[in-house]
Amino acid sequence: MDDIATLIKEVLPTCSTPDTLQPILDALQNIGVETVDDMKLVQKDDLAGVLKPIQARKLLAHVNSVFSASGRLKMEEYFPVSPQTIITTPRVSSSPSPNSSLPVTSPGSFSTPTSSQSDTDSTHSATRLSSDWHYNFKIPWDMLPAVLRKKLDNQEQPTAREMIRIISGEILAICQKPLKKHLNEIARKMVLEYPKSLKDVIEDEVVGSGHDSLTKQLQCRVDNYKRNETLNKRNSTPADDTSTVPENKKKRKDSYGCIVLESVRVNMDAQMKKKKEIQEMFMTNDRNEKRIQELISDTFISQRSDIRSGKDTHFLKEEWPYLFSLVGMKEHFKLLTGVQLNEAFEEATTTKFARVLDYFQSLPIEKSVIAAKDRAEIQLSGGPSGAVLMLLSHFKEDCTKMFHIVDKKCIADEVETDRLPPTPCIIVCGTSPLSAAAFMVAADQEVIIEHLTSFNDALVSMFICYYIFNMHYPVELGATLEFLQRCIFKINPDKGSKVERLEKKKSHAVNPKVLTLITRRV
Template sequence: MLSEMQDPDIRSFISKVLPDLPGSILSIVEETLQSLGVDTLDDFQFVKEADLLTVLRPVQARKLVASWKQNSQGPGTQSQPDVASTSSLLTSPTSSRSSISPCPSPNLLNADWVDSFEVPVEKFPEALIQCLKRGKRPEPSLRREMIRIVAAEMMRMCPSPTKQASTEIAKKLVGKYPTSLKDVIEGEVVGPGYHSLVKQLQARVDNKRRHVTPRIQKRKPVSDESDTDDVPAILKASVQDTYGCVKWDMKFMPITETQESQNEKREKMRNLWEQGTFNPDEVKELVESTYYSQRKAINGGTALQTLREEWPFLFHEIGISSHYRELTGQPLTETFLRSVGKKGKQLLNFMATVCANKTRRVFETLTKLKFQRGQLEGCSEDVKDMLLLLLSYFNEDEAILFHYTEETNQADDVQVDCLPATPCIIVCGASCYSAKRFMLSIDGKIVNDNITQFIAAINVMFGTYYCLNIHYPVQLRSTLEFLQRCFFNINPEKGTKVETKKNKKQLPVNPRVLTLIADLADHEWRETN
């Protein structure tokens, strides 16, 4: 994502030259340009084709560089300084690379070491080289050896590489050997595809530095006038609320709508809800056309009870799915079912054959689930296994996600005092397998008392986190983020959806989630070879 200081015309320029470039790749190109120090269009004069080869194909990179050169020579464009003069800029104190390479050095090589860094392939063991050449995933031991060699080379050029430096070098590795190193599950790239490498590289660097860093360091005094304290709470919350969203706030009402038409459609939906019979397609269209008013109500902090009265379909599968698609750009149920079809069996196989043999907790959960499931078959039963095993794997609190009540209980019979504030699925039965009905609670209140399918309950539960600006609870942070990234295909590179504490450092991707993703990819390689 571009920083606030970066020229917004850069994105339009790239889109104009490469109109068919997918949005996800466009964002990675922007991030790469930012890391190179490109803040304005004029900075393009210093970009070389080689700088873009980690994220673009050679012809695309040539088009982008050639187009800038052609535009810079056109009428009305200022003459640009010779590219050869960039050496003085790169070695100057104001060089943009300084944010990546803090190592002071009088020569250009060390001042710009990340750009000049070459992957030390010649030092790799022969077995690793063969894997990379053949496009196969290296075994965990070979991957760890690669990390040790690359990190050692990084620290030879700069004793204290930053996280940004590790990120750039991870991009180079993945760009050079995408089939072998990219974060992939069942053919789908997870996030930008290089987060697990960044994690491993930085961990290795930190471990090596630990031996040379003084154990006792003087603490810097914390000023009462810290910049963090000046940020209003509502602004901090909005950063988390907008996480993973493409249309969180609409500044303008659709041109075809007026406030009167929005109010009329809202009243029509309320009447349809009270009647109890409605056409799903009609409701979907009404929800989509009033999305502007719904976002204004939600982002304005409207109370939950008021939202339920004014927008009752926001708590029904039809309304949640329509709103979620507008908000995130992803179809809710379709994305989940497609991901389960591609990745669900592999995840269950990994839990049963690897995790159950390593962790007693997972083994006991697996044994209990086999007894509860019995002879039941089908996608819904697999999803129940998947959710409950993920909770066990991450050792997270099942009671925050599922609350069990009697099969015949109605909404008024549920003990709401025991319910968490975050979205919770109420299981009407002794187990998820025997239950024929589910409910959803938010903020300790039942907001949907009749969900007949378990998969629908999961989708409605997950969708409400995004549609209603609710943060993931700390007790479920790993399970929900794994679902988000691997099964709902929401992969922001920055930020978090987890509840945060003041001054608590947050990583862009949960390390435990990254570990499971990497282990799954290794397991897939072993199963297919």
């Protein structure tokens, strides 16, 4: 976003301070803008909340003026590149003759110094590399082996390791220390060139940005190359050298995967009247599903207001009782995320879980992370519960954070709630999710739904609690829940994460373990 910030400050000098610039960048990120090239797709209405109409027109008019007829940004006009700013470093895979001479670098082109050039000159030159080099980087498709090029041309998935090795070698020939934004842009261009072969998709749905797995692989290759240098720097750093976290570090809004971000003004008298109707219907045990859906929809804004203000689960159950019924939760979730949990969704879910089971059961026993006994039991029982247990085992995550086992005759009042995890979970009335005939769902260590006879209903209720009640995924279930989110519920934001953030833990747009499983076409 640095290049976009530069462009905005150039056109709108009054928006050059952090307080005025950051809201514009946030708005652009929220609609999916990642690079300067993406700015050509922005419309005036996209900036309505952060810029005045004239400001928005000036910015977009300037963007249009610096784009060529082909739709590509004239980088040489807006971000000039000169021989003095483009300085390269040696390719990691090349071994030129000691007597070879240094080729002349022409404007806008890349050249490779020979190994006879002194390390001092190379180190000095690398510090002067333009920050916009990645826009001019030409992906070396012609350097790939014929077999790989043929697979790409035939829209087949290639063997990634060799392709990543060659392309990362060319990247390191240009820049010894590429940043993630550089690799992300190069991965994006790779996917644009061969979308059928390289894009992250599952059942025709794009996962994340569509190029997260390529970015991750490029990043890993570059990190491996830099590892020795990094270790040497750490060893030479004084023991008392400590890093500080900026106090004004941007905090991400709790809107991950949601389409409704802000409250709007409503008629509170009408809202209260319908809220009272909901409570009266519940008291008389009225189960008119169509009317419940209408009332949940009509009072949605008031429900979100109470949830976002931090009201506890006990209060919400009294104020909005049908929000804790399956029909009410599904309606609220649909309004919040745009995901409709209807019969078509259930059919697709069944098919998807069957594919997950088939994949894990097709693995040789020596490559399976699931014990032979458990694998046989899951294979016998099958179904969504077996698929979820397979995912938990594959990601090596704690199933007790998702499933709480009680006696099969246990009722809600008998559940020892202090032993429940604070995050949403499924209470299994029996010895295993594979064989149980009854389930309950809990959140905030309180049973919120009981008398569920379907594992699918229990899983759906448990999962959507994370969204309705603004809860993070626990770290112990992060990969499994993200897989369910992206591959089952089709919620695919390309930025951010719903997993609880650990201070020293590196965050990813898409969990690397989930990406790896998805790229195997599960």
